[in-house]
Amino acid sequence: MKKKIALIQMDVTYGDPKVNFARVSKRVMDAVQTGADIVVLPELWDTGYDLERLDVLADKDAKATIEFLSDLAKELNVVIVGGSVAEQADDGKRNTMLVVDQNGQLIHKYSKLHLFQLMDEHLHLVEGQDEADFELNGVPSAGFICYDIRFPEWLRKSAVNGAKVMYVVAEWPKPRIDHWRTLLQARAIENQCFVVACNRAGSDPNNEFGGMSLVVDPWGEIVKEGGSEEKIILAEIDLDKVDEVRRRIPVFRDRREEWY
Numbered sequence: 001m002k003k004k005i006a007l008i009q010m011d012v013t014y015g016d017p018k019v020n021f022a023r024v025s026k027r028v029m030d031a032v033q034t035g036a037d038i039v040v041l042p043e044l045w046d047t048g049y050d051l052e053r054l055d056v057l058a059d060k061d062a063k064a065t066i067e068f069l070s071d072l073a074k075e076l077n078v079v080i081v082g083g084s085v086a087e088q089a090d091d092g093k094r095n096t097m098l099v100v101d102q103n104g105q106l107i108h109k110y111s112k113l114h115l116f117q118l119m120d121e122h123l124h125l126v127e128g129q130d131e132a133d134f135e136l137n138g139v140p141s142a143g144f145i146c147y148d149i150r151f152p153e154w155l156r157k158s159a160v161n162g163a164k165v166m167y168v169v170a171e172w173p174k175p176r177i178d179h180w181r182t183l184l185q186a187r188a189i190e191n192q193c194f195v196v197a198c199n200r201a202g203s204d205p206n207n208e209f210g211g212m213s214l215v216v217d218p219w220g221e222i223v224k225e226g227g228s229e230e231k232i233i234l235a236e237i238d239l240d241k242v243d244e245v246r247r248r249i250p251v252f253r254d255r256r257e258e259w260y
């Protein structure tokens with residue numbers, strides 16, 4: 001089964017959801033023109049890392065964002081792996097991923113499990129308590145947010161549960177972009193699945209972001225990769241490759257679970 005996926009490697013205007021919603025609308029329309037079945041947005045595409053002002057900026061229960069993404073998905077008949085947005089939940093603010101299908105149904109909501117202290121997330125956000133796994137039109141999938149990829153055991157859990165595609169959304173800074181690429185390739189190789197990773201471009205008052213969104217296949221080969229600028233990256237993936245690689249080197253059969 002083949003799927004066309006567009007990664008929207010976009011800039012994010014700091015602390016200005018209105019501008020960012022308009023930008024996403026336009027970019028998703030452009031992505032659909034390229035023939036994509038699935039579009040992927042980056043992390044915190046609504047507010048950027050303006051964490052100090054989340055009291056006024058965060059979306060209550062992500063309600064307005066869910067409505068916006070659902071309408072867009074339904075109108076354009078496309079799945080949106082909606083990056084993440086700043087959510088005002090009952091117990092605090094969260095960095096929350098939303099996935100809507102082509103009918104506009106919300107099929108997954110996941111708040112970032114591992115907060116990144118280097119960018120002060122722990123001072124402003126509460127940790128997520130959600131599972132990463134979801135099923136997208138019959139395909140076992142999982143979603144992760146940025147720093148999550150430094151925790152291989154967290155992604156492994158989803159692979160053991162059967163995930164064939166792992167979506168990663170990020171605002172990953174340029175100075176550590178080599179880590180980004182290496183970690184994503186490693187996660188794809190060890191879990192023998194597709195890794196579809198969308199990072200933002202541009203900069204904010206504190207960081208320059210690295211772009212380099214990429215799609216890695218279950219053998220670790222790079223299917224498509226962006227540069228550092230704003231860009232829509234279109235990749236075609238063949239899901240049969242997951243079973244092919246898992247048959248060739250049956251890592252999941254050979255695991256010695258009793259030892260770890």
Ligand SMILES: O=C(O)CCC(=O)C(=O)O
Binds near residue numbers: 116146150172173179
């Ligand atoms: O782990 C890193 O180096 C970057 C993580 C990050 O930027 C984030 O989680 O927002």
